[in-house]
Amino acid sequence: MIDKAISPLRQRMIEDMTIRNFSPSTQKDYIRGVKTFAAFLGYSPSKANAEDIRRYQLHMTATGASVPNMNAAVSALRFLFKVTLRRGDFTEHMPFIHEPQRLPVVLSMEEVRRLLDAAPSLKYKNGAQPRLWNRTARFGDRLAQDQRHR
Numbered sequence: 001m002i003d004k005a006i007s008p009l010r011q012r013m014i015e016d017m018t019i020r021n022f023s024p025s026t027q028k029d030y031i032r033g034v035k036t037f038a039a040f041l042g043y044s045p046s047k048a049n050a051e052d053i054r055r056y057q058l059h060m061t062a063t064g065a066s067v068p069n070m071n072a073a074v075s076a077l078r079f080l081f082k083v084t085l086r087r088g089d090f091t092e093h094m095p096f097i098h099e100p101q102r103l104p105v106v107l108s109m110e111e112v113r114r115l116l117d118a119a120p121s122l123k124y125k126n127g128a129q130p131r132l133w134n135r136t137a138r139f140g141d142r143l144a145q146d147q148r149h150r
Contacts, residue, residue: 009046010034013084020083033076045077046085050093053077057094067099 010031017027038045040056060070074094081090107115 007044009044009084013080016083017079029072030076030079033073034080037073037077045080050090053090053093067097070097 013031013034014027017030022030034045037048037056040059041048041052056073057070060073065073074096078091078094081094082088
């Protein structure tokens with residue numbers, strides 16, 4: 001078996017994660033996140049500044065990185081700078097991204113009526129009808145309340 005050369009920074013980060021009892025998969029993910037950041041920079045992350053972090057986040061956004069991937073990178077870099085490099089002031093430049101909430105699909109009363117009319121038998125109509133009407137009515141009530149509070 002051939003041992004790969006490992007940088008002192010990576011070795012220290014692994015030791016810091018081991019001390020904190022991080023799982024092997026978390027360690028692997030953090031190392032991957034820092035490695036990707038280093039590849040983007042073209043030099044050691046220990047020499048990075050706040051502008052480098054900002055450019056990396058813009059790069060991730062421009063390349064279409066998902067919210068979970070961006071947050072994983074932020075977690076890895078926060079650990080690197082705060083714990084391993086002891087440069088906690090950099091963490092204020094690394095916000096977590098919040099995924100926008102998606103609104104549920106809500107049927108209108110007419111759509112519910114057409115859906116029930118299309119049911120093949122009474123069995124399906126009777127099983128679905130109370131739930132659909134109840135949900136539609138509750139949503140209508142909520143809409144009415146929202147309209148009053150505006």
